[in-house]
Amino acid sequence: MNDLIKVEGLRTHFFTDEGVVKAVDGVEFSIPMGKTVCVVGESGSGKSMTGRSILNMIPYPGRVLEGAVHWRPNGAAPIDLLSLDPKGRAIRAIRGKDIALISQEPMAALSPVHTIGNQMVETIRMHLGLSKSEARQRAVEMLDKVGIPRPADRLDSYAFELSGGMRQRVCIALAVACEPKLLIADEPTTALDVTTQANILDLFRQLRDDMGVSILFITHDLGVVAEIADEVVVMYLGQVVEQGPVRQIFHDPLHPYTRALLGSVPRLSRNRKERLATIHGMVPSPFERPSGCLFHPRCDVAESGLCDRVMPALTRTPTGRAVRCVKAEASHE
Ligand SMILES: Nc1ncnc2c1ncn2[C@@H]1O[C@H](COP(=O)(O)OP(=O)(O)OP(=O)(O)O)[C@@H](O)[C@H]1O
Ligand code: SF4
Ligand SMILES: [Mg+2]
Numbered sequence: 001m002n003d004l005i006k007v008e009g010l011r012t013h014f015f016t017d018e019g020v021v022k023a024v025d026g027v028e029f030s031i032p033m034g035k036t037v038c039v040v041g042e043s044g045s046g047k048s049m050t051g052r053s054i055l056n057m058i059p060y061p062g063r064v065l066e067g068a069v070h071w072r073p074n075g076a077a078p079i080d081l082l083s084l085d086p087k088g089r090a091i092r093a094i095r096g097k098d099i100a101l102i103s104q105e106p107m108a109a110l111s112p113v114h115t116i117g118n119q120m121v122e123t124i125r126m127h128l129g130l131s132k133s134e135a136r137q138r139a140v141e142m143l144d145k146v147g148i149p150r151p152a153d154r155l156d157s158y159a160f161e162l163s164g165g166m167r168q169r170v171c172i173a174l175a176v177a178c179e180p181k182l183l184i185a186d187e188p189t190t191a192l193d194v195t196t197q198a199n200i201l202d203l204f205r206q207l208r209d210d211m212g213v214s215i216l217f218i219t220h221d222l223g224v225v226a227e228i229a230d231e232v233v234v235m236y237l238g239q240v241v242e243q244g245p246v247r248q249i250f251h252d253p254l255h256p257y258t259r260a261l262l263g264s265v266p267r268l269s270r271n272r273k274e275r276l277a278t279i280h281g282m283v284p285s286p287f288e289r290p291s292g293c294l295f296h297p298r299c300d301v302a303e304s305g306l307c308d309r310v311m312p313a314l315t316r317t318p319t320g321r322a323v324r325c326v327k328a329e330a331s332h333e
Helices: 047-054 089-094 116-128 132-145 164-176 194-211 222-228 246-251 256-263 326-331
Strands: 003-016 019-032 036-040 062-071 099-102 182-186 214-219 231-236 239-245
Touching: 003 047, 019 036, 019 047, 019 062, 019 214, 019 231, 019 239, 036 047, 036 194, 036 222, 047 062, 047 099, 047 182, 047 214, 099 164, 116 132, 116 164, 132 164, 164 194, 182 194, 194 214, 194 222, 214 222, 222 246, 231 246, 231 256, 239 246, 239 256
Parallel strands: 036 214, 036 231, 099 182, 182 214
Antiparallel strands: 003 019, 003 062, 231 239
16 A cells, blocks of 8 residues: 555534534545645535644534544554544644645745744754754755745745745745645645746646655646646535546546536637536535435436435445446446
8 A cells, every 4th residue: 555644434523503514524535655636626515624634623613523544654554643632742743744734825824923934944943853054954945946036035034025926835835844745735826826826836746746745735626636636536515526536537527526517617629609517506505415415406417216315325446436426336337
């Protein structure tokens, strides 16, 4: 097995005054060593909470109820990250060092009152135990690696003095400075303009190829998935509905939801007069989860009496793919 991480039966719910939100409801997938796995789905599908559950960092009133996150960084016996005390020393040593989180809003990750250099030096010293001058040297190397011009001068800058794209590069430099094995990037390019987005995606590819880092890349944008993914996990209402290698997901999607998502992506080759398909209906409120298959009210091929009654299981195909649809199961037997 060359999986760095294996998520099994993950359930993370929010206990709100209005009721229980099943943000993540039985999610499973693996991240191979040195590969990029993209988690994709519409807003509210549970992408961010899946990423945060891996580090057991769920905000109140949420809680990881069940599941395991088998972490196997050195080929040794795996550790279940969810079995560790969420406030304990062991998980804190992993957060920010072995597993780093990069979010959509870099300002949230950067201190407004400390220089970039001070923040980087502090983090590097804490996790790698280097001297101040060694940590400073490493900070300069990392800023250079992520494409920041005149990196030594930048150490004295504050985050607010930089553009959005440069701030995100600093966050990535901070994340990779301690040689993580896994980067969890939650919509890291969504707030950026198209050119900057393309440059940052290039940077993620380069980090995967040069440093061998694994990446869990969360996005709602299939254009981004096509650019960066090795493997794709498609989520809907807290469940994985399809998973597989990126080529197969794009060329031979098995799940009606994946097909609908792909149908709603603008393509350059599309005839201008051809209308862009959209997924009909809306994602239901988390308090009105449909019976049976969660996608059935929006599914073009739903079968009455079956799809509204039976919740399909996530079924693995012999070629290493997985799909949650009664019809796909039948056609792949
Ligand atoms: N603090 C919270 N309190 C209550 N419910 C929450 C909280 N955070 C998230 N949720 C709910 O959990 C579900 C999954 O949320 P999550 O943020 O993981 O979705 P997402 O796929 O990342 O969506 P987006 O694309 O909008 O970022 C949603 O229904 C959301 O409303
Ligand atoms: S199980 Fe039925 S409703 Fe659900 S995706 Fe498959 S065909 Fe559509
Ligand atoms: Mg999100």
